[in-house]
Amino acid sequence: MRYTLFLHYPEMSEEQLGREALEAGMEAFRAYAEALDEAGVLRSAEVLQPSTASTTVTARDGALHVQDGPFADTKDQIGGSFVIEVDGLDEALDWAGRAPSATWGAVEVRPAAVRFVDGSWRPA
Amino acid sequence: MIDADARAVVAEVVARSWGRLIAVLAAPTRDLALAEDVLGDAVERALATWPRDGVPMSPEGWLLTVARRRRTDVLRSAAQRTSVPLDDADADTPAEDLPADAFPDRLLALLFVCAHPGVDPAARTPLMLQTVLGLDARRIASAFAVPVPAMAQRLVRAKRRIRDAGIAFRVPDRARWGERLPAVLEAVYGAYAVGRERGRDADLRGEALHLARLLAELLADDPEVLGLAALVHLAAAVDRPAGAAYVPLDEQDPADWDGALLAEGEAHLRRAAALGRPGRFQLEAALRSAHTARAATGSVDHEAVRRLSAALVRVSPTLGARVAHAVAVARVDGPRAGLALLDEVDAPPTFQPAAAARAALLAEAGLDATDAFASAIALTDDPAVRAWLERQARR
The missing domain is CATH 1.25.40 (Serine Threonine Protein Phosphatase 5, Tetratricopeptide repeat)
Structure with missing residues (x-):
């Protein structure tokens, strides 16, 4: 089964975090992605820019509305995502628990329903 | 074979094997609702044909074969455009000579699924009662003092989550039992506790005993599993009947206690103690035993x-x-x-x-x-x- 691991955590600037902590975090994410890759379960991985770089769009009433900032202005934001393919929830939870940011935020484990491959939607 | 006999056999097979058959049928798709539907269909077929054709050699095997065929039909039908491989790991077991106590690991896996941390804690005991023992939502709702639609909804949601979140029908590795087994014990104990708390008409005492015994058979080398079985038996032995006046345990007449249940509870407790790893349920059972020992010793x-x-x-x-x-x-x-x-x-x-x-x-x-x-x-x-x-x- 395919799962997306959404990393939620409070955003901190480089100054708030400090050079050393930032480097330690990057090193931890490097090791984590390598472990996923070596286990053959990693499908994609992205760490995002801070939500201050987000732009949010709606077209609910037919007209395009563009707003600066994230969709939900909350303390915790989505900081990145990993897509993995494993046997079931227990394995996905194990990987989620090993994500470096699990110690300072939350990791949401969400199963995929369908995905678009070779021109059509199919069961994930 | 007359009608009534064949019907009694169906009821007996359902009572003893419902959970095992559900566990086997649900494992490849993780779909408990589908397993319940197709097994329900198979039971109906049995009620229609066994009185006429006689009871098959292996009633469980017959039910499983019919239910599997029905499951394949459902999954192949146009409405279900899934590509789930139906490679039951047990497919090499010829269903014709299936023993009544087959698939102990599948049954154990089902208990772990019901008490998985990904399942709402409030749904775990009801889910065990429904999928392992085959109780209907109405009976469970009444025991939990919850409106029937609310309980039905809770069960449907939990089953959908198990299927969609990908909770595997597998016994976790021994290394994880420390974190996973307590929830299973808690859910089984919940069946007993709810019977005690609420309306006595819908008492689940018998069901709690059944689950505790089943777990003790499947995991006879775990002291806390045996401790739980001891606790439920010792507690059930002194339960007052519906409508009876309340008397504190130490003032009750031991002649009113159920000697067979006490003996069974003590036997579980001795087996647990022999393993030399005390825990919460064993201590609770030992406490009960210290009180009920009065039946033999005359004092606490x-x-x-x-x-x-x-x-x-x-x-x-x-x-x-x-x-x-x-x-x-x-x-x-x-x-x-x-x-x-x-x-x-x-x-x-x-x-x-x-x-x-x-x-x-x-x-x-x-x-x-x-x-x-x-x-x-x-x-x-x-x-x-x-x-x-x-x-x-x-x-």
């Missing part, structure tokens, strides 16, 4: 009760355990020692057992217990206990 060893309740507080410091410990201390060192300990527990004012214990100990110490009895009575929703407290308050 209050020193043993105090020691066991102190040990229980150490491994499981719940409010209930700490209040029981204060009462046990009072039995040995007097009511004032018990009251001092009760003050330390600092239970919220709405916790009925603490209020009742305080009232009893105040009265015993010759102090004014009027207010304490009033609050204990106000917090009681069991009419029999309330009547007993009212009598005590007047003494």
